[in-house]
Amino acid sequence: MVDRITDIWGERTPHPRGTVWPARVDLHLEEGVAEGDVERWVQSACLLCSNGCGADIAVKDGRMVGVRGRAGDTVSHGRLGPKGLYGSTPWASSPDRLTRPLIRKDGELVETDWDTAMGRIVEVSKRLLDEKGPLSHGFYTSGQLFLEEYYTLAVIGKAGLGTPHMDGNTRLCTATSAAAFKESFGADGQPGSYTDIEHCDAIFLYGHNMPETQTVLWTRILDRTRGENPPRIACVDPRRTAVAEEAIRTGGVHLAPRVGTNLALMNGLVRELFVHDWVNHAWVSEHTIGVDELRETVDPYTPEHVADICGVAADDLRAAAQVFGESSGVLSTVLQGFYQSHQATAASVAVHNLHLLRGMIGRPGAGVLQMNGQPTAQNNRECGADGDLPGFRNWDNPEHVQQLADAWNVDAMTVPHWAPPTHAMQIMSYAETGSIGFLWISATNPAVSMPESARIRRILAGDQCFTVVQDLFLTETAQLADVVLPAAGWGEKTGCFTNVNRVVHLSEQAVQPPGEARSDLDIFLMYADSMGFTDRDGAPVVKWRTAEEAFDAWAIVTAGRPVDYTGLSYEKLRGPSGIPWPANAEHPDGTDRLYTDGVFPTDTDYCETYGHDLITGGAVSEQEHRAMAPGGRAFLKGAPYTPAHETPGDDYPLLFTTGRTVYQFHTRTKTGRARSLNQAAPDAWVELSPTDAAELGINEGDWVRVESPRGAIEVRARIGRVTPGAVFAPFHYGHWDPDDLTDAEHRSANELTMTVWDPVSKQPTFKTAACRVTRLRAGEGPAPAPTNTASAPAPGTPTRAPATGGGAATSSHVLDETPHYALDPSQEI
Amino acid sequence: MPHLATYVALVDHSERTLAESLRAVADGHARQADVFHTCHTLAGWSERHREDLAPVVERYGEQDDVDEPERLRADALTSTREGEIGLLRDLQDLHLLATLVHSTWTVIAQGAQGLRDRQLLEIATSSTAETTRQLTWLTTRIKQAAPQALIVAP
């Protein structure tokens, strides 16, 4: 029996380089249920982070009562992490689920039936279409719907209504990953594979606290760093995370740059490759363009200059570059520390530059993983519910637009392609003025998760915009809506989703949704039916009724595109493992890694974008792109470092940065309702360095006020492991609380963050704001922050904080024989 | 070379006008966060062009009194317009100003070639490249703002 709150990653199964990762099956059932009591196991995958670990759902008496890892799954080899084990099912039977539609009457939300609720939505929608046309409509989705739902909504928006105003909260978590791929390689698509972990001899984690965000992936890395010929780890993070500790342990490097200076650091690393000639010249000249400009751009970033800007020792920078330059296989992973920080796209593209210069891409052990935050973020990008065109098509290429118009049998003029898709922050800004008068929000909670959340709440609560919210619970956002629709969640509906590693999983319906809740797919179909969207022949634009039909329709539009699903079907996905796209006649079992031939989707007629100016976001034109004749070569793109938009000064002397903890996911809609997880991280906190705390007279557990020019929070202080000058707050906590905390009104980290975004990816910059901290009063004890994660107390500070633990029992057993994984290079004969 | 000197003065003047106008638009539309930050960044570029040009201005002497190109001088935007349609018009004004800067640098680059004035040629070439980027951003942002402003803006 293992408590996976205490033991986050579970038992080690170390193994040598180049060998297959052993399988270990993790299982958790709710209290009082034994394995023999389970009536059915239903195939799925975990929906609590982008890793997408294969899982079976345990069903008893029509309820989901637990989960078990799928040993044959290529992603997880049977493992599950604490979030997946404890957080997957309890929310579903929570008494506060939404079970009936709600409608606003005289200022109050009251229960109603579906016909009345949908009738109201359709009435407003039709009126606005008549008065102002489709640009009055906006849709804001999630990273947690299924592929079939995104695609259906994309067709409604692009072929039915014709609005460019569609985006997902994926804008907040993963937009930079997509943007960086497009700038370097011409199209979205994860180049690397998790199997690179078994074959590399160095792993670089950039702004990626993997041990807490994707615990099972970190388990996979630990099984290598604790095995024979371990890889060296390099960590770029302003906090001393478990990654940083593993970097030190493996003889690698921990670089802790000042918040907001990532690009300077990256330019320094790229420069070192040039200086020491760690460059594969033949490969670079055959497979890339732009090397001379890049060399010139990074030239000023000497180690000493970088040290000045970033506060990182020049020799540490040299050491990190040397690890990169001299290893035979490097795997890089990137996440929010880069994506949600200043110059996000340019810094993430710089990771590609390092790999391209060494030709470190497309073979086992040499790869890039630009990570995602949420479990289905990838599908939002693929299907175009984020405003892009489905199938990684280029909205600026008339031929691509025509392909979709033909597939949907509508006039190409209907498909919004005349301007770049409207990103989330712009949608909110249009909703603020009433220019968007109809906003539909699905499965996301922007009242807590968007920057400057007080402003967002004002926009949603105002009369200038009619708001529909579709969710599992009456979230902070739903409370502000005009109509609330009860949605079915994971396990209560069928659909597919794709993890960060391109692996597509089928998640089958295990139980009935509560009350009158309906799947998001059914809700979208109901809207499409009621609106009567038709194609050129008067037939319905949305031509499917079930998830499986939606999947098949989606597969057809991916033909010939990088994201090729034509070889996939529900039947095929019912096998032992998820399958990574592209999957087609040529690759019936899918594809482990992209670009094995060094040919990239940059051809002008094929690419997803012509590219952008990394500093301004200005779009490269088709003619300019054609003149560069990329023809399958990757772009080496550089940009100079510029200081962050808000830097500390006299009034706000510290740097505020936000992030997450292993025990909570997003705004805690699911994890907050799982006892084991919630009690491990029950309330918000803020982390200060011992130096800053001493200067401000703050002790562990004291209540403090953290204030930026936009707002303030009042939470307890952890004297922790941030670098001096930085203040870290988890963003999960809004005013909803499972235990009805009375002080939950002032703890939402996004009260402080700025409305500012990256010029290319349009991802908001959550990680750089200036703030000041003042002590309010003594606390009742230590801060409510976990002690066994990056939020642990600073070494040597006496905190009396009890060790985090108390998780319910789980089981875990290592299989004697490792299953065969179809594409695993370690098992190829 | 009275005319080259006039053009040096003209580009100096139009870069200043552009920089001031960019800053005015940034502050006038501060609620559009990208407009605010990008316009300030682009204004910085124009100001740097003027700094780079300063030694040349000294060498040639600023000829401010030649009549003809006077008519090419545009005034800076001192106030900005309201709302989405206002932003669109302000961006168009910036585009006009940047176009004037661009063509003026082109003229100067030709003159510098003829005179084999390497310093001036380098300044003109690098400034033109950045003016092109300013124009590209303006076009991108105008495209983005136009449909909403023209069709639905309140």
Ligand code: SF4
């Ligand atoms: S790593 Fe992510 S997908 Fe896997 S079990 Fe944990 S939360 Fe779920």
